[in-house]
Amino acid sequence: MTATKGLEGIVAASSSISSIIDGVLTYRGINIDELAERASFEEVAYLLWHGKLPNRAELDALIAQLGDYAKVPAEVIEGLRLYPKNSNAMAALRTAVSSLALYDAEANDMSREANIRKAVKLQAQLPALVAAYARIREGKEPVTPKKGVGIAHNFLYMLTGEEPANVAVEAMDKALVLHADHELNASTFAARVTVATLSDIYSGVTSAIGALKGPLHGGANEAVMVMLDEIGSIANVEPYIQNKLNNKEKIMGFGHRVYRNGDPRAKHLMEMSRQLGKLKGDMKLYEMSVKIEDLVTGQKGLKPNVDFYSASCYTMLGIPRDLFTPIFAISRVSGWTAHILEQFEDNRLIRPRAEYVGPADQHYVPIAERG
Numbered sequence: 001m002t003a004t005k006g007l008e009g010i011v012a013a014s015s016s017i018s019s020i021i022d023g024v025l026t027y028r029g030i031n032i033d034e035l036a037e038r039a040s041f042e043e044v045a046y047l048l049w050h051g052k053l054p055n056r057a058e059l060d061a062l063i064a065q066l067g068d069y070a071k072v073p074a075e076v077i078e079g080l081r082l083y084p085k086n087s088n089a090m091a092a093l094r095t096a097v098s099s100l101a102l103y104d105a106e107a108n109d110m111s112r113e114a115n116i117r118k119a120v121k122l123q124a125q126l127p128a129l130v131a132a133y134a135r136i137r138e139g140k141e142p143v144t145p146k147k148g149v150g151i152a153h154n155f156l157y158m159l160t161g162e163e164p165a166n167v168a169v170e171a172m173d174k175a176l177v178l179h180a181d182h183e184l185n186a187s188t189f190a191a192r193v194t195v196a197t198l199s200d201i202y203s204g205v206t207s208a209i210g211a212l213k214g215p216l217h218g219g220a221n222e223a224v225m226v227m228l229d230e231i232g233s234i235a236n237v238e239p240y241i242q243n244k245l246n247n248k249e250k251i252m253g254f255g256h257r258v259y260r261n262g263d264p265r266a267k268h269l270m271e272m273s274r275q276l277g278k279l280k281g282d283m284k285l286y287e288m289s290v291k292i293e294d295l296v297t298g299q300k301g302l303k304p305n306v307d308f309y310s311a312s313c314y315t316m317l318g319i320p321r322d323l324f325t326p327i328f329a330i331s332r333v334s335g336w337t338a339h340i341l342e343q344f345e346d347n348r349l350i351r352p353r354a355e356y357v358g359p360a361d362q363h364y365v366p367i368a369e370r371g
């Protein structure tokens, strides 16, 4: 038995949710470019869960249901107040999502109907949790979610307490569409492994949030912003990046396990970053990002991934950088839950093997005889 490090190239599940074939990403067979330009996030979530785009009545029903479920149990909000104010935002979200299960009477109901309901609840409650946490740590009260508006609108409203501008809602909605699913990425795999033991959907999503947090995965969007803040000016891009490349350090937001010729989502976020910069009358972050891309692609052949331009976009939307990865989770919970539902439909325990590389023929040594 020989292990493949990082399971590179291993096909570990069959799925009909999203595909990456020859560098083209589709959700349920629809090219991401088409969805990014035309679909709302709620349409995409429905598509991922049900395998088809909703008709008008189905979409309206989903938006109404999301509004009904967005109110987080009071006990979970009380829990948020107890977290240290300087907690890592993804750790806070992971803890809060885990605690949602304690207040859901059907948390352990494994019927498909209950699991679909819980997927919608999780989709509705993650944005409310992230916004409430962000406000509570600043000494502000959580904002009651609105009914009848989409997730992007509601999230920005709950975060700021003010009606968001249309342009901000549209940008956020597109970012949510672009992050919704991505085949067997690490966090989705974690979710599937967890529920394949026939554990519950909350456990699956909690595992996934833990996996998304790392800087080699979703945490890279925050790390990109840390880098942009450290660089600070267009003039400093070249010496900063050159130094990192010379020291063989990784440049966050570049490279991908599956895409070798570029992530198809990045161009949409790049254009969004350019447009937001123009609207703000401040192109600095966009121009710094383009210069970083020129250097990293020019010297290493590495292309930006979904996390690279999302950092400048979210900053220009006024979002603090430690909420970038929680926003990724707000979108990806649609994909995680779709994969969990799919796993339950035809479940088998996921249990691969390890190649043993330790010593053989060892014996127990009494403690008094140990060196």
Ligand SMILES: CC(=O)SCCNC(=O)CCNC(=O)[C@H](O)C(C)(C)COP(=O)(O)OP(=O)(O)OC[C@H]1O[C@@H](n2cnc3c(N)ncnc32)[C@H](O)[C@@H]1OP(=O)(O)O
Pocket: 006, 215, 216, 217, 218, 220, 249, 250, 251, 252, 253, 254, 255, 256, 257, 258, 300, 302, 305, 306, 307
């Ligand atoms: C939503 C997402 O999860 S998208 C990915 C987000 N993560 C990041 O942006 C973090 C930075 N990128 C990376 O660490 C990697 O490219 C990953 C984790 C995304 C993919 O990793 P892997 O497929 O395991 O590639 P691996 O790390 O083995 O890299 C292959 C080679 O490219 C180099 N490389 C890969 N990414 C980068 C990078 N961002 N900067 C500099 N060099 C890089 C590696 O150092 C390695 O070089 P070597 O062969 O000389 O040792």
Ligand SMILES: O=C([O-])CC(=O)C(=O)O
Pocket: 181, 182, 184, 185, 186, 217, 257, 258, 305, 306
């Ligand atoms: O697929 C991956 O490995 C990471 C990624 O881009 C994502 O999860 O969106």
